[in-house]
Amino acid sequence: MGAKGRTSLEPRKTPVQARATATVDAIAEATIQVLLSHGVDRLTTTRVAERAGVSVGTLYQYYRNKQSLLFAVLEDHLERVSAAVEAACARSHHKPLSEMVRVVVEAFVDSKMERPDVSTALYQIAKEVGGPALVKRTNQRSRKAMAAMLLTAPSVSPPDGFAIEMMLSAMRGATRSVLEAGPSPAMVRKLRLQLVLMCQAYMMAVTAGCP
Amino acid sequence: MGAKGRTSLEPRKTPVQARATATVDAIAEATIQVLLSHGVDRLTTTRVAERAGVSVGTLYQYYRNKQSLLFAVLEDHLERVSAAVEAACARSHHKPLSEMVRVVVEAFVDSKMERPDVSTALYQIAKEVGGPALVKRTNQRSRKAMAAMLLTAPSVSPPDGFAIEMMLSAMRGATRSVLEAGPSPAMVRKLRLQLVLMCQAYMMAVTAGCP
Amino acid sequence: MGAKGRTSLEPRKTPVQARATATVDAIAEATIQVLLSHGVDRLTTTRVAERAGVSVGTLYQYYRNKQSLLFAVLEDHLERVSAAVEAACARSHHKPLSEMVRVVVEAFVDSKMERPDVSTALYQIAKEVGGPALVKRTNQRSRKAMAAMLLTAPSVSPPDGFAIEMMLSAMRGATRSVLEAGPSPAMVRKLRLQLVLMCQAYMMAVTAGCP
Amino acid sequence: MGAKGRTSLEPRKTPVQARATATVDAIAEATIQVLLSHGVDRLTTTRVAERAGVSVGTLYQYYRNKQSLLFAVLEDHLERVSAAVEAACARSHHKPLSEMVRVVVEAFVDSKMERPDVSTALYQIAKEVGGPALVKRTNQRSRKAMAAMLLTAPSVSPPDGFAIEMMLSAMRGATRSVLEAGPSPAMVRKLRLQLVLMCQAYMMAVTAGCP
DNA sequence: CATGAATGAGGTTTCATTCAT
DNA sequence: TATGAATGAAACCTCATTCAT
Numbered sequence: 001m002g003a004k005g006r007t008s009l010e011p012r013k014t015p016v017q018a019r020a021t022a023t024v025d026a027i028a029e030a031t032i033q034v035l036l037s038h039g040v041d042r043l044t045t046t047r048v049a050e051r052a053g054v055s056v057g058t059l060y061q062y063y064r065n066k067q068s069l070l071f072a073v074l075e076d077h078l079e080r081v082s083a084a085v086e087a088a089c090a091r092s093h094h095k096p097l098s099e100m101v102r103v104v105v106e107a108f109v110d111s112k113m114e115r116p117d118v119s120t121a122l123y124q125i126a127k128e129v130g131g132p133a134l135v136k137r138t139n140q141r142s143r144k145a146m147a148a149m150l151l152t153a154p155s156v157s158p159p160d161g162f163a164i165e166m167m168l169s170a171m172r173g174a175t176r177s178v179l180e181a182g183p184s185p186a187m188v189r190k191l192r193l194q195l196v197l198m199c200q201a202y203m204m205a206v207t208a209g210c211p
Numbered sequence: 212m213g214a215k216g217r218t219s220l221e222p223r224k225t226p227v228q229a230r231a232t233a234t235v236d237a238i239a240e241a242t243i244q245v246l247l248s249h250g251v252d253r254l255t256t257t258r259v260a261e262r263a264g265v266s267v268g269t270l271y272q273y274y275r276n277k278q279s280l281l282f283a284v285l286e287d288h289l290e291r292v293s294a295a296v297e298a299a300c301a302r303s304h305h306k307p308l309s310e311m312v313r314v315v316v317e318a319f320v321d322s323k324m325e326r327p328d329v330s331t332a333l334y335q336i337a338k339e340v341g342g343p344a345l346v347k348r349t350n351q352r353s354r355k356a357m358a359a360m361l362l363t364a365p366s367v368s369p370p371d372g373f374a375i376e377m378m379l380s381a382m383r384g385a386t387r388s389v390l391e392a393g394p395s396p397a398m399v400r401k402l403r404l405q406l407v408l409m410c411q412a413y414m415m416a417v418t419a420g421c422p
Numbered sequence: 423m424g425a426k427g428r429t430s431l432e433p434r435k436t437p438v439q440a441r442a443t444a445t446v447d448a449i450a451e452a453t454i455q456v457l458l459s460h461g462v463d464r465l466t467t468t469r470v471a472e473r474a475g476v477s478v479g480t481l482y483q484y485y486r487n488k489q490s491l492l493f494a495v496l497e498d499h500l501e502r503v504s505a506a507v508e509a510a511c512a513r514s515h516h517k518p519l520s521e522m523v524r525v526v527v528e529a530f531v532d533s534k535m536e537r538p539d540v541s542t543a544l545y546q547i548a549k550e551v552g553g554p555a556l557v558k559r560t561n562q563r564s565r566k567a568m569a570a571m572l573l574t575a576p577s578v579s580p581p582d583g584f585a586i587e588m589m590l591s592a593m594r595g596a597t598r599s600v601l602e603a604g605p606s607p608a609m610v611r612k613l614r615l616q617l618v619l620m621c622q623a624y625m626m627a628v629t630a631g632c633p
Numbered sequence: 634m635g636a637k638g639r640t641s642l643e644p645r646k647t648p649v650q651a652r653a654t655a656t657v658d659a660i661a662e663a664t665i666q667v668l669l670s671h672g673v674d675r676l677t678t679t680r681v682a683e684r685a686g687v688s689v690g691t692l693y694q695y696y697r698n699k700q701s702l703l704f705a706v707l708e709d710h711l712e713r714v715s716a717a718v719e720a721a722c723a724r725s726h727h728k729p730l731s732e733m734v735r736v737v738v739e740a741f742v743d744s745k746m747e748r749p750d751v752s753t754a755l756y757q758i759a760k761e762v763g764g765p766a767l768v769k770r771t772n773q774r775s776r777k778a779m780a781a782m783l784l785t786a787p788s789v790s791p792p793d794g795f796a797i798e799m800m801l802s803a804m805r806g807a808t809r810s811v812l813e814a815g816p817s818p819a820m821v822r823k824l825r826l827q828l829v830l831m832c833q834a835y836m837m838a839v840t841a842g843c844p
Numbered sequence: 845c846a847t848g849a850a851t852g853a854g855g856t857t858t859c860a861t862t863c864a865t
Numbered sequence: 866t867a868t869g870a871a872t873g874a875a876a877c878c879t880c881a882t883t884c885a886t
Contacts, residue, residue: 019849019850019885019886020848020849020850023849023850040338041252041339044875044876044877045876045877045878046875046876046877054850054851055850055851055852056851056852056877056878057849057850057851057852057878057879057880058849058850058851060877060878060879061848061849061850065877065878066876066877066878123338124338127334127335128252132391162401162405163405165388166385166388166402166405166406166409167409168388169384169385169387169388169389170381170384170385170409171384172384172388173380173381173382173383173384173385173387174377174380174381174384176380176384177376177377177379177380177383178380180343190373191377194373194374194377194417195377197413197416197417198377198378198381198409198412198413198416200416201409201412201413201415201416202408202409202412202413204412205408205409205411205412206405206408231866255858255859255860256859256860256861257859257860257869265867265868266867266868266869267860267861267868267869268861268862268863268866268867268868268869269866269867269868271860271861271862272866272867276860276861277859277860277861442845462760463674463761466879466880466881467880467881467882468848468880468881476846476847477846477847477848478847478848478881478882479845479846479847479848479882479883479884480845480846480847482881482882482883483845483846487881487882488880488881488882545760546760549673549756549757550674554813584823584827585827587810588807588810588824588827588828588831589831590810591806591807591809591810591811592803592806592807592831593806594806594810595802595803595804595805595806595807595809596799596802596803596806598802598806599798599799599801599802599805600802602765612795613799616795616796616799616839617799619835619838619839620799620800620803620831620834620835620838622838623831623834623835623837623838624830624831624834624835626834627830627831627833627834628827628830653869653870653871656870656871677854677855677856678855678856678857679854679855679856687871687872688871688872688873689856689857689872689873690857690858690859690870690871690872690873691870691871691872693856693857693858694869694870694871698856698857699855699856699857
């Protein structure tokens with residue numbers, strides 16, 4: 001496709017009629033489907049349109065180009081995940097450190113696993129389009145929320161930004177690993193447990209918190 | 212490119228003469244260069260050949276197709292990394308657990324950072340071609356080596372395979388995060404320290420090893 | 423666009439109500455605007471409709487197709503010009519030859535320069551649609567009017583049709599040249615003077631008129 | 634096609650092998666053919682390639698895009714014409730004014746009529762691509778050559794640049810008119826005669842030269 | 845009458861790959 | 866063996882036009 005990114009990634013037109021909204025949704029969902037069944041570089045705008053039950057032209061009424069279509073889908077997902085993390089952080093202020101970590105890790109894993117197909121599909125496009133930038137932006141939001149939360153942890157010296165980034169990227173790495181192996185419910189349970197454990201252990205070590 | 216052609220990914224001919232070897236190396240290196248300067252989907256066989264100073268025809272004498280070219284480059288890299296990890300494991304048998312972890316993590320990080328450009332470039336193709344399969348295979352090698360090593364750790368109940376996979380994927384995730392941010396020497400130092408810390412903490416927790 | 427559809431170029435419906443007339447005018451004007459700001463092949467019916475402040479559907483209520491829209495605009499312009507020339511011819515019967523030429527040339531230049539933007543814009547579509555045919559038809563009208571006028575010129579042997587066509591095409595060529603250079607008032611003045619001079623000189627030569 | 638003109642119009646690759654040269658020529662000729670038989674907006678790169686007996690891909694090896702193909706063909710033609718005019722000017726220095734005019738006009742008409750099909754075809758693209766700019770540039774060359782020549786005309790006050798431009802655009806206009814009517818040999822003869830006459834008469838008038 | 849969502853044929857361009865020289 | 870001209874399938878995207886609301 002080409003990572004030129006010189007064209008706007010913004011949606012071209014916001015649907016006003018009900019029919020149009022349905023169309024947009026169908027296209028977004030079709031994008032996921034095609035991503036999963038064919039892979040990124042077998043994903044063609046025609047194929048997506050077909051799957052969505054509309055014509056290519058219609059697709060291009062709502063997305064300026066292929067890139068912006070992928071972008072939109074990715075953004076929506078990242079948005080959800082980071083919203084989940086932020087919410088978890090928000091409701092864990094002033095809790096004990098290990099509780100904080102547990103809640104956040106579980107929120108992260110759960111939001112990722114809510115639609116594992118989507119999560120998996122999107123790994124494919126995370127580096128295309130404006131992907132990296134989006135990812136970075138979303139990460140930052142999560143990092144901030146976590147930093148704010150950790151400042152309220154009782155009797156610990158709060159970890160620095162790097163440690164938080166470490167923890168987040170470990171979370172992403174481990175979750176990804178499980179997703180790519182094709183996650184069974186059992187696996188997901190194990191992931192939650194172990195990831196909580198790992199992050200707790202790390203945070204303890206890093207904050208020198210004597211629990 | 213697309214994973215269409217389920218054609219063999221093996222190099223077409225093994226270069227025997229010195230000149231041929233030089234050519235193959237030049238092509239491989241050119242692939243990295245183009246990957247970094249243009250991105251995966253701006254990478255064309257013609258462009259690679261140009262950069263390597265040969266003609267497309269020549270490229271196709273050594274690689275059956277574009278896929279196998281990318282595959283070869285990726286394989287070489289993964290090979291190096293997992294060899295480094297295996298070696299680290301091998302020479303850490305019977306050492307204390309925390310020592311084991313330190314040595315392995317450092318070996319991993321160092322081998323990834325030896326040519327950060329290459330590591331970064333290859334993230335782009337890890338999902339194409341036979342990428343995922345290759346990655347999985349290489350991971351398995353590392354996992355086995357680590358498992359074998361951990362069995363020799365004094366006075367700890369050895370962690371199960373899942374925990375090892377957790378640790379490895381955390382390592383990959385954190386390293387990737389730093390690589391994608393553009394790694395400065397200071398960052399890399401921090402990464403080593405913190406990643407060692409995280410993995411040690413996790414292993415301790417998981418093995419219930421009382422050090 | 424292509425002269426594909428040999429569909430009628432006639433307007434689809436003649437607007438009778440005032441509102442409709444306003445709409446038609448707005449569309450015609452918008453066509454010129456878009457022609458000037460975007461060029462022929464950036465001119466889309468949607469764009470014209472937008473500029474006119476109506477929907478595409480409405481545009482198609484008044485014009486059978488894009489072709490007929492352009493055709494109508496072009497026709498209107500040519501109509502004006504040739505009407506101006508005819509009027510000039512009509513009121514110059516029996517005048518001296520040089521007077522005839524002066525009046526006609528000035529009428530031509532002035533009618534072209536009344537809306538230089540329109541004139542310029544229309545060069546772009548003169549060859550599309552039924553353009554050439556329209557132009558030929560309009561020319562013929564002017565030629566006839568001039569021929570009739572010249573027959574009344576005192577003491578000269580009237581020039582043949584070819585000479586008249588020569589003069590007309592020289593007029594068109596020179597005017598176009600100035601229009602395309604972006605006509606300043608000074609330029610236009612010069613054009614009038616010199617074009618009168620040229621045509622007078624030519625007519626004198628051709629009629630062997632001894633003034 | 635779009636008159637964006639943001640991409641280079643230069644040929645992409647200069648053919649080195651004999652085969653390649655033949656290919657390029659065939660493509661250029663095919664462009665003319667298609668222009669004449671289908672018109673600009675029925676001219677597609679596929680169609681041109683077909684007519685040339687090559688594949689589209691081949692066309693794109695030598696021309697960066699459709700625009701540059703048309704540009705190249707137009708440029709070649711304008712080049713020829715203005716070279717003919719310049720040569721005519723060069724060999725008419727110091728001749729009598731009427732002789733000068735005759736030689737130049739005839740050179741212009743003859744070079745245009747050498748391949749009337751090409752001349753006619755190119756009117757269609759003169760306004761697309763970088764057309765106007767090219768035309769202007771070429772005109773300037775002719776104007777300069779004529780100005781230089783006229784300075785050497787015996788016993789006349791040399792006309793100013795505007796008068797020369799007037800004459801040139803009259804020449805273009807009249808020739809075009811004949812070309813578009815479909816030029817018979819008889820017509821062409823008449824055109825030569827009358828155009829010489831017109832230009833001579835105008836130059837005489839303008840230079841106030843007493844022959 | 846007006847709207848604007850939907851259509852889909854068709855145009856441009858790229859690029860992996862082959863093969864005659 | 867090396868070259869690079871040629872191939873052509875296939876991708877992206879536009880836009881004239883229609884028709885249900």
